[in-house]
Amino acid sequence: MDETGNGEVRAIDKVADLGRDIGEYIKQQRNNAKISLRQLSKLAGVSNPYLSQIERGLRRPSAEILQQIAKGLRISAEALYVQAGILDLPAGGPVADAVRTADELTERQKQVLLDIYESFRRENSLKQSTVEGSDVDDETDRTPASRSEQNDAAQER
Numbered sequence: 001m002d003e004t005g006n007g008e009v010r011a012i013d014k015v016a017d018l019g020r021d022i023g024e025y026i027k028q029q030r031n032n033a034k035i036s037l038r039q040l041s042k043l044a045g046v047s048n049p050y051l052s053q054i055e056r057g058l059r060r061p062s063a064e065i066l067q068q069i070a071k072g073l074r075i076s077a078e079a080l081y082v083q084a085g086i087l088d089l090p091a092g093g094p095v096a097d098a099v100r101t102a103d104e105l106t107e108r109q110k111q112v113l114l115d116i117y118e119s120f121r122r123e124n125s126l127k128q129s130t131v132e133g134s135d136v137d138d139e140t141d142r143t144p145a146s147r148s149e150q151n152d153a154a155q156e157r
């Protein structure tokens with residue numbers, strides 16, 4: 001609750017903050033991409049005044065509009081959904097967190113790095129489960145030929 005004792009005001013403030021935050025984020029991404037508001041509105045198929053209102057925090061865009069804006073900015077829609085509070089920040093550990101917070105990378109570069117990192121993790125997970133399930137390190141799993149060869153070698157010494 002806030003100082004007035006009205007919990008509803010805080011919820012409304014949070015929604016307004018989310019609208020402002022996503023607008024600022026979109027504007028930052030647009031500036032990073034070096035495209036004008038008018039260019040982005042054309043690329044995203046959103047009217048120029050509406051996009052301007054989003055960037056100023058006056059309008060809170062729907063998931064569909066965010067997807068169109070993401071396409072126009074050539075960034076992942078997921079990044080915009082997270083920023084807008086529609087999706088929770090995906091898990092991934094310290095490497096993924098570091099990539100997501102790297103200010104010197106564009107959203108597109110971050111997404112490419114995360115995709116590559118996740119493909120390596122999946123590949124290694126598959127290899128590990130295959131190795132773990134194969135009893136490669138188990139001494140009792142050797143073939144009879146290799147066991148007898150070892151016995152022969154030990155007897156020759």
